[in-house]
Amino acid sequence: MKLSTLLRHGAIWLAVFVALFPIAWMASMAFKPPLEWTAAAGNITWLPKAPTLANFEYIFFGTSDAYPSSTVMEKTALRPIFASLLVSTIATMIATVVGSLAAYGYSRHGYGKSLPLALVQLRMFPPLAVIIPIMIMWAYLALIDTWWGLSLIYGIVTLPFAFWLMLTFLEEVPIELEEAALIEGASPSRIFYRITLPLVKPALATTALFVFILNWSDYILALMLTRSKWITIPVFMNDLNSAQTGQLYGAKAALGLIAIVPPLILGVLIQKHLVRGLTFGALKQ
Amino acid sequence: MSTLELRNVTKSFGDVVAVDNVDLRVEDNEFYCIFGPPSCGKSTILRLLLGLASPESGQILIDGKNVTYLAPGERDLAMVFQNLALFPHLTARENLAFPLRERNVSQETIDATIQSVSEKLRITPLLEKLPAKLSGGERQRVAIGRALMRKPRAYLMDEPIAALDARLREEMRVELKRLQREVGHTLIYVTHDQEEAMSIADRMAIMQDGKIVQVGSPYEIYNEPISKFVAQVVGSPPMNFIDGTIRSGTFQATDFSLEVASHANLIDGDVTLGVRPEDVALCTPDSDKGAECSIFEVEPLGAYSIVDVIVGEKILKSQMQGQPRFKKGQRVMLSVNAEHCHLFDPRSGASLLRRKRS
Numbered sequence: 001m002k003l004s005t006l007l008r009h010g011a012i013w014l015a016v017f018v019a020l021f022p023i024a025w026m027a028s029m030a031f032k033p034p035l036e037w038t039a040a041a042g043n044i045t046w047l048p049k050a051p052t053l054a055n056f057e058y059i060f061f062g063t064s065d066a067y068p069s070s071t072v073m074e075k076t077a078l079r080p081i082f083a084s085l086l087v088s089t090i091a092t093m094i095a096t097v098v099g100s101l102a103a104y105g106y107s108r109h110g111y112g113k114s115l116p117l118a119l120v121q122l123r124m125f126p127p128l129a130v131i132i133p134i135m136i137m138w139a140y141l142a143l144i145d146t147w148w149g150l151s152l153i154y155g156i157v158t159l160p161f162a163f164w165l166m167l168t169f170l171e172e173v174p175i176e177l178e179e180a181a182l183i184e185g186a187s188p189s190r191i192f193y194r195i196t197l198p199l200v201k202p203a204l205a206t207t208a209l210f211v212f213i214l215n216w217s218d219y220i221l222a223l224m225l226t227r228s229k230w231i232t233i234p235v236f237m238n239d240l241n242s243a244q245t246g247q248l249y250g251a252k253a254a255l256g257l258i259a260i261v262p263p264l265i266l267g268v269l270i271q272k273h274l275v276r277g278l279t280f281g282a283l284k285q
Numbered sequence: 286m287s288t289l290e291l292r293n294v295t296k297s298f299g300d301v302v303a304v305d306n307v308d309l310r311v312e313d314n315e316f317y318c319i320f321g322p323p324s325c326g327k328s329t330i331l332r333l334l335l336g337l338a339s340p341e342s343g344q345i346l347i348d349g350k351n352v353t354y355l356a357p358g359e360r361d362l363a364m365v366f367q368n369l370a371l372f373p374h375l376t377a378r379e380n381l382a383f384p385l386r387e388r389n390v391s392q393e394t395i396d397a398t399i400q401s402v403s404e405k406l407r408i409t410p411l412l413e414k415l416p417a418k419l420s421g422g423e424r425q426r427v428a429i430g431r432a433l434m435r436k437p438r439a440y441l442m443d444e445p446i447a448a449l450d451a452r453l454r455e456e457m458r459v460e461l462k463r464l465q466r467e468v469g470h471t472l473i474y475v476t477h478d479q480e481e482a483m484s485i486a487d488r489m490a491i492m493q494d495g496k497i498v499q500v501g502s503p504y505e506i507y508n509e510p511i512s513k514f515v516a517q518v519v520g521s522p523p524m525n526f527i528d529g530t531i532r533s534g535t536f537q538a539t540d541f542s543l544e545v546a547s548h549a550n551l552i553d554g555d556v557t558l559g560v561r562p563e564d565v566a567l568c569t570p571d572s573d574k575g576a577e578c579s580i581f582e583v584e585p586l587g588a589y590s591i592v593d594v595i596v597g598e599k600i601l602k603s604q605m606q607g608q609p610r611f612k613k614g615q616r617v618m619l620s621v622n623a624e625h626c627h628l629f630d631p632r633s634g635a636s637l638l639r640r641k642r643s
Binding site: 179190 | 335336337357358359360362363364366367368370372373374383384387388431
């Protein structure tokens, strides 16, 4: 009993450590000056010895006194951060709204048992398999390197996931609630907006967060479908190196730290719903 | 002023015929119970009446008007669902207000109606609570209250009190009956609890496998069951059945015989004798009439007792007034009130008595 508790706690702490260590390492790296980035001469720096904001300065202004002069860049992180925020938000709205409505329609009036599975299978194969055709299509449609083009493809790619997630939640809503409203003469749209939607609000929040994270962390689509104006954070991060110095680890870590913030804020905002959403089935009366 | 009617209605789900060519007529201001074992099609009848399901064939009429293809919202019926279907995100007050809001009733009327309904159901202090914060009985009242908010043509209830504990159920039963008298409306009530149906209904319909097998007042159903099935499901403890044969006016089983000559015109042959526990009398062995048997088990219930006795290889139930002091294994004589016996065809289960009378 005692030993098993000990082992269990040990395992949990190990898992927490494994999960959090890279983030802690990144946070530490973000405040290190260039000399401390790598284990030069066998000296590993765990915590920054001379903490500095130079990395942040560099990604936001393209230059920093702490950096070699050869690294000066024209682009800054501002534009990619804005692009990521805009594109991820719009794509999340597309996927969540369309996915929820489709899932509602399917769960209440749908035919074909295998449709949901078929839709999710669209998510199963790697995006790489279709990226070239999509690139060509997007080029023909003049959608390359536009915010709407990227939003659209993100919305499409995450739609099956949103549909599937919302479907499982919607199917938990007792049909009698809608029937009770139907008997009282409520129209289908009123039933959806007054009864069903408020009940799946936690589910909607959960879905939106998951979809947002998927969009936010995409690399390959943004890499192929943007050139310069609308590159996103992950693509910009790849640009953070120079021929002389190699990878600019500190700058990457600083950008990574910033990239954590929006999903984190979103997660905290909807945390109350999130917990309920994830355990929705268990709480049904 | 509302009658509800099904004419030759059939509804099936896949291969399962849930409602099989049912004819049913509920009179105005009637408390009508549909009673039957689980999944015999009784809930489907309510869904058909409400318009939540549409029949394959047949007609549904409300006040003589064909509503078979009318949308649920246009039928002007109110329903209490088995799981109550209270809107979990709305307070009790908003749940009550919902039916009127959907019909664009003014706020003053809504407030006034909520007040009178909640007083009638004694739920005024609960109005601002969410359903999750209410107890089972309170939710029950709110759900019934929501149905009472309007003056629909009829109320439909699908086992609305099945989820409550026994004591609360008895309370609600009486209250429902009182409410129905007060409101003076047609009410169709579905239940699988025979006691509930008996105690509450003006008239009841017994369902078996999608068919209505008998309709009548609780007394009619109890006293003149049309088949062995009806006799079996109505009455608690259940009726005793003994297989045997009729030979010139006498019922003969392995360890038991009974003079049934009073039921005239009986044809000799195999029958099943049905006798209710209260018609089985037990007395001390010195009496010479009846069959000898031994006490198996006594369930004292206060005002009366249920005594299980062994006759040959069969266990019969007897319901006796008061508190008889029998011991297990004691020898007693069993006699049956031949006046109140039932005889059924052992193959079809149809009552042989009713057929003779009609």
